[in-house]
Amino acid sequence: MGMTIVEKVMARAAGLPSVRPGQYVDCRLDRVIAHEEFYRIHTAAEAAGMKGGVPDIWDRERFHVILEHFQPVINPTQALRQRKIREVAEKYRLKYFDDALPGVVHRIAIEDYVLPGELGLGSDSHSCAWGALNCCGTGMGEHELVYGLVFGELWFKVPETIAVNLHGTLRPGVSAKDISLWLGGKYSTAFALYKSIEFRGPGAAALPMDARITLAAHAVELGGKFGLFEYDDKTAQFLGQRKRMRHQLAWAKPVAADTDAEYCQTVDLDLSTLEPQVAKPHTFENVVPVSSVAGTRIDQAMVGSCANGNVDDIETVARLMKGKRVHPKTRFLVQPNSWGVYREAMRRGLLDTLLDAGVTVLSPGCHLCLGMQGALADGDVCLTSTTRNHKGRMGSPNADIYLAGPATVAASAIAGEIRDAREMI
């Protein structure tokens, strides 16, 4: 019987000829990436009585620490924590320690570190984003990462896999974000609980890498453990541009699902019929077509995060903003998710377009997504292309956060109220 992508990867990592969903396996890890939570990995080990922290690191070629989340720091406590992280990183003799590399860990991981066919763990819930590159990445807590770092392995329950078959082409003004939101609205945040999602079909194959990153990152908003794409020429092209870690490129072993793989559920979506979607406060499943919330006043608009701080997202925004101005009563913040993205946006002239339109362009980072910058006050309404609209996520619990695709956000920033971008294209 055939296997899905994650079944093949876990079987290989467990040293078994095959695995089935529900099976508990010990898997060798190909990659561990930690952001600022690296500090908690250290303190968790110390608190458990391991003097000096994690006793050893199984493979320094496969462990990377990136200080990106609190970059730059916003208060003295974060500053102190970063100083402690630098001390710990030195003590552990890390081979790869990206100090002060603002951006989003997942974009950086996809640009610089992870490889197709790998089983990778990240200290952040959106590590499933690595699936855009055919890497089985998923989030893991600090305590378990101690185990993983010492022994280079960890227990897994082999997940069932849902096939999301995409057909057709997205219409202008509609993006990968709308696919994720539509799935959340139709199937809930528990859609893929403890499951892997494979994005398949001609519609998936036609999606550019940035759109794949959006879909893969949002697997976790749908409850998923992994959000995976198969390796193809687009993956190869993206990897070909890799500037760092090129010595590991030959380690890549892309994995495709068998033709007779078994899926626990299959969803078919014709992309050409999809309309722009909006998630109302305070969950990713509270989703409606943009028309039902059009006209809602917004105080702030944002585009950024692991899901939507990519080049294509910024290009979408720039196209709409060209020759226009942000509404005088609205603040519009855009945060690219890596310096690579930032430079590319700069090279294409997109940042100039945004600045001309009165958009605030921030240095790369995670800040917007969790209210570390652009925090909301009581009664504020924010429309954002970031990852989550949970109550209180961006400051006041009495603020309303709506999620939408970058085009919807840009059109709404111009109008000062939620607007269907298709009216402006």
Next chain:
Amino acid sequence: MHTPLKKICGRAWVFGDNIDTDIIAPGETISFGLGDAAEEEHVKRAAFRAVRPGLYKEVREGDVLIAGRNFGLGSHREPANRALHTLGFRAVIAESMARLFFRNAVAIGFHVFQVPGIREMVREGDEVEIDIDAALLRNITRGTEQRLEVYSPLIRRIIDQGGILEVVKSRLAAR
């Protein structure tokens, strides 16, 4: 040596669907984080404040948190898992639970169960008792019983040892 919990006795606190980690441990509390006692106290006071301000004053050790669908979804945040323990909760029983929250709970030795329909069986304030070995929830107030899913042997071993770091230590000692 950690003594495994055999029985959990306390009052039930009932929450709804989609209780995310931003509700359990608001984002700004983790940016305070040095992983020390001050952080733990800070997170404890902020926990659930968006939906139940002041909860930290009322929960007693041994209480059980009952929740709906997809409890603990959202950001990976171990302080959220820790906060439940610091508040006094000794178990969560939810209709379903986010994967990362479930794993993090097991990793710190905290009991978590997924029981469809749990909110029809337990009301806020009910006296409940969880018998771990029997995998049974007794509702003392209503005189009813509910079977809990039996942990896989691996998960039971991690919880009984007091969390995965105790497993790390014993594996290192056996080297």
